Amino acid sequence: MDSLRVEIFTPREKRAAAAFAISLLVLGLSVAWALRGAVHPAPPAAAHRYGQFMFVSGTEAYALAGTSDYVLHNQDLPLAQVSAYHTTDGAQHWQRLAMPAGAQGLPLNLQPVPGGGVLLTAGDPVGANASSFWFSRDGGSSWRRLNIPTASRGTHVNLLDARTGYMLGHEDAALTVYWTRDAGASWRRTLSLDAANPVAGDLSISGPYLGPVFDDTSHGWIMSGSFVPRPGGARPVLLRSSDGGTGWHEVPIPAPPDKSFTLDVPVFPQNGPHGFLALGGAAGMLIYETVDGGQTWSPPYQTGVPWFESDAQSWVYSDGRYLETSRDWGRTWTRTLAQLPALGLALGHVVPAGPVLWSFPNGGGSGSDSGSQTVLLRSADSGASWSRARWPGV
Incomplete structure (x- = not known):
């Protein structure tokens, strides 16, 4: 599936938070939750591998990989060790992607584009300067710069296909939205709010908000x-x-959580009218369901898990040792003891990609560090057994 504020950044919120600037501290993909704090432990004595993965299918994936989870917190670790990678054979081999000529800084994000291609965000990982955006139709072998109408530290671009996309600007208590339908040759502004003009209908940017995220134009x-x-x-x-x-x-939305909750935006797994909204509160994670494209929402039900990842076929959750799978949108779950390839390993953050499941460490939550080793795992039998996949750049 798809695919981004960091007081608390859950995997599902990353898809929503694509509306905001993305840094190297944001690890993992779009559509899952984890109710955890964003407190970083003390930097380790030795550098650790880390990776941000974007899974297109059971065989294709993009990754940003480096040598320390604490690359922004330890000045002794060179930021230049961050690289972008692409695999098309189930992570048996990774191709390191060369940065586009003229790109400044480091690769910050890779967004697989529906219909083929990938969008690269390049820039300063600490957000001191504006980012640049580059599109590739050939898996990163060649790049074309996407011209944008304005550039600031809070600029983000999201492509719906190779020609259609939107640009969001978040800076200095302002919000702007631009659209392109010709691959960035021209842009049309649809929204411009700031401190002097903070309201558009029921939206006010004077308070906290998450988004915007667009399903279509x-x-x-x-x-x-x-x-x-x-x-x-x-x-x-x-x-x-x-x-x-x-x-x-x-x-x-009926019976919304009161006073204590975590936000998300709606998800429509097959781009149809059937979708869900996940909100975490004091009573646990609540799921709201719609069958009319979000015009109306049913009363919520509890999922029984603290977070999950999803695609059109299934929802998955892992506590490190067991994999739980739901095929009825979180109403019931099937538990499977994970058969891992070696002692000392645990499942990390699990992501479904069609018939294949991927597991990678994401730095928080039970089992997220894969035991004592930082590894990428892959399962082709619904999570019953797992094999070790090659880590990018190793």
Whole structure:
């Protein structure tokens, strides 16, 4: 599937948080949750491998890989060790991608583009300068720079296909939305809000919000409210646009969590009218379901797991030793004891990609460090058995 504020950054929120600047500290992919704090432990004595993975299928993936989880917290570790990679054979081999000529800084994010291709964000990992954006149709062998109407530290671009995409600008209490339908040759502005003009319909950027994230050129979502589960947080408010981001109106959700919750935006796994919204609160993770494209939402039910990853076929969760799988949108779960290739390993963050499951360490949560070793694991039998896949650059 798809595919991004860091008070608490859960894997599912990464897809939503594609609306914001992405740094090297954001590890993992889009559509799952993990209710965890964003507190970093003390830097280790020796450098550790880390990776940010974007899985396209059971055989194809992109990765950003380096040699330390603490690359922004330990000045003795060179940032230049971060590289971008691509595999098309199930991680048996990784091709290191050369940075585009003229790109400044490091590879910060790789977004697989629906229909083929990949979008590279390059720039300063500490956000001191504006990023640049580069599109490749051939898996990163050649690059074309995407011209954007404005450039700032809070600029993010998301492509819906090779020619259509939107640009978000978040800086100095401002929000702008631009659209292109000709691969960046021209852009049309649909929204411009700032401190002097903070309101568009039911949207006000004077308070915290997550998004926007657009499903197509017309329909987009924003969730406003608190970003961390803490007492006193404002209730979540779901906002929808039907005109590319110019106007926003509230969509009521029944029995929303009160005071203590974590935000997400709606997910439509097959780009159809059937979708879900996951909100974590004091009562656990709540799932809201829609069958009419998000116009109305059913009363929520609890999933029984603290986070999950999903694709069109299944939802998955792991505590490190066991894999739990749901095929009815989190209502019931099947538990499987993971058969791992060696002692000392544990499942990390598990991501479904069609018939294949991937597991990688993401730096937080049970089993996320794969035991005592940093490894990439792959399963082709629904998680019953796992094999070690090659780590990028090793």
